[in-house]
Amino acid sequence: KDWLQLFNLSDWLKDVHCKLEDYVEIINQTGHEKMVKNPGENSITFNCIDEYYLLQKHFFNKFGFKLMMTATMGSAKDFMKNHGIKSAKYFKMDSHFKWDRSPVIFYPGKKLSARFLNDNLAWAVERVVSILDSHKEEAGIIHSGSYELGQKIWTALPKTYRKRVLLYKGSEEKDRMLKKMKKTRGLVAMGPSLLEGLNLVDDLSRFQIFLKVPYPHLGDKYVAAKLAHSQAWYSWKTSISVLQGVGRSIRTPNDWAVTYLIDGCFADLFKSAGDQFPADFRSRLKIEYK
Numbered sequence: 001k002d003w004l005q006l007f008n009l010s011d012w013l014k015d016v017h018c019k020l021e022d023y024v025e026i027i028n029q030t031g032h033e034k035m036v037k038n039p040g041e042n043s044i045t046f047n048c049i050d051e052y053y054l055l056q057k058h059f060f061n062k063f064g065f066k067l068m069m070t071a072t073m074g075s076a077k078d079f080m081k082n083h084g085i086k087s088a089k090y091f092k093m094d095s096h097f098k099w100d101r102s103p104v105i106f107y108p109g110k111k112l113s114a115r116f117l118n119d120n121l122a123w124a125v126e127r128v129v130s131i132l133d134s135h136k137e138e139a140g141i142i143h144s145g146s147y148e149l150g151q152k153i154w155t156a157l158p159k160t161y162r163k164r165v166l167l168y169k170g171s172e173e174k175d176r177m178l179k180k181m182k183k184t185r186g187l188v189a190m191g192p193s194l195l196e197g198l199n200l201v202d203d204l205s206r207f208q209i210f211l212k213v214p215y216p217h218l219g220d221k222y223v224a225a226k227l228a229h230s231q232a233w234y235s236w237k238t239s240i241s242v243l244q245g246v247g248r249s250i251r252t253p254n255d256w257a258v259t260y261l262i263d264g265c266f267a268d269l270f271k272s273a274g275d276q277f278p279a280d281f282r283s284r285l286k287i288e289y290k
Contacts, residue, residue, distance in 0.1 A: 029053045036225045047222040049229050052084025060084075072243040074276035078236045095280050101256035104246065104284045111264040112212050117149070124211065125156040127262050127290070131209055132161055132188065135258075138206035139181055141198075142190035143245050145212030150190050153211060165190050195245040205249035207258045213265045214241040238269055239276035246281070 026048050027035060036047040048054065060066070073079045076090040107127060110120040128142070144150030147169060154167055165188045166181070168174045174191065181187045181204065195214060215238050216223040227234045249257035274282070 026053060034229075036222045038221045045222075047225075049222070049225050050084075051082070055084050071247065072240050074236050074239050074243070074273075078232060078276070082233055082236060095278070097250065097253045097280070098256070099280055099284050102250055102258065102284060103286050104259045104261065104281065105286050105288055106261040106266055107288055107290060108264050108267050109289060110262070112149075112262070113265050117152075121152060121156065124262060125153060127260075128153060128209060128211075129157065129161060130290075131207065131260055132164065135207045137186050139186055139200075139203065140188045140205050140207040140209070140257075141194050141200065141248060142188060142209045142211060143194055143214060144190050144192050145210075145214055146192050146217075149211055150192065154190065164188055167191065194248060195241050196248075198248045199251055200249050201251040202255055205257055207260065208245065208249050209260045210242070210245065210263060210266075212263045213261075213269055214238060214245065215265075216241075232273075235269065235273035236276055239273045242266075242269075243277070243281070 030050045030053050034048055034050045038045040038047055110123050166177045168177045168191050218224050246259050
């Protein structure tokens with residue numbers, strides 16, 4: 001037992017030593033001004049805002065030929081720039097999904113960023129209630145952007161609607177909530193971490209609401225440093241998050257779901273980064289003034 005503890009401790013020391021060596025090497029290669037110390041509750045994460053060195057060392061140099069595929073690339077030029085790809089051939093395949101039943105409805109009238117939230121919260125709740133009424137027997141998801149905003153919206157909903165809308169905190173509650181949605185018809189999941197990793201095929205989700213444009217959280221020091229380094233990266237990253245979120249409920253060529261964007265800030269994003277959205281998304285975009 002003592003020897004086992006010693007071996008485990010040695011492995012841990014070796015791992016820490018290697019990480020420190022990598023950290024120093026990254027500084028030597030990219031410069032300390034590109035390093036970000038990101039403190040958490042019980043740990044510190046060191047980020048580098050220049051991804052090229054690490055990608056070159058651990059990925060690009062490992063293979064002579066690389067094929068990268070994604071449904072949420074955005075602009076190929078910006079994708080290459082943000083991943084340190086110096087040259088590449090780019091091929092785009094047209095989507096074979098049927099989009100006629102999957103409109104993207106945008107309400108441009110009210111912004112729900114922190115500056116305008118208190119003034120427009122009642123309107124947002126009214127809009128959510130109206131959408132829920134339009135999908136009474138159908139399951140869906142609500143992208144809240146943050147736990148705090150989700151809680152505010154949920155608290156302001158009429159009691160009968162609160163029974164239908166499910167909140168969660170943490171991954172365990174999220175898993176239990178998703179299992180409950182599979183068993184009970186017409187439930188709606190609401191939270192900030194529903195943009196990726198969900199396979200809500202067919203009747204598991206027929207609509208989705210974006211309460212806020214999913215801008216990366218500026219309280220994260222890495223995100224703040226990346227924004228200071230590149231406004232284009234920030235817009236690109238946000239656009240990709242929107243596309244990821246829209247895809248949670250449309251999983252197969254014949255699947256369908258209605259998407260609602262109720263944060264007027266989307267107009268600003270689309271103005272600055274409209275080229276990040278594919279043609280099929282732009283063709284489905286419909287504006288409603290209410």
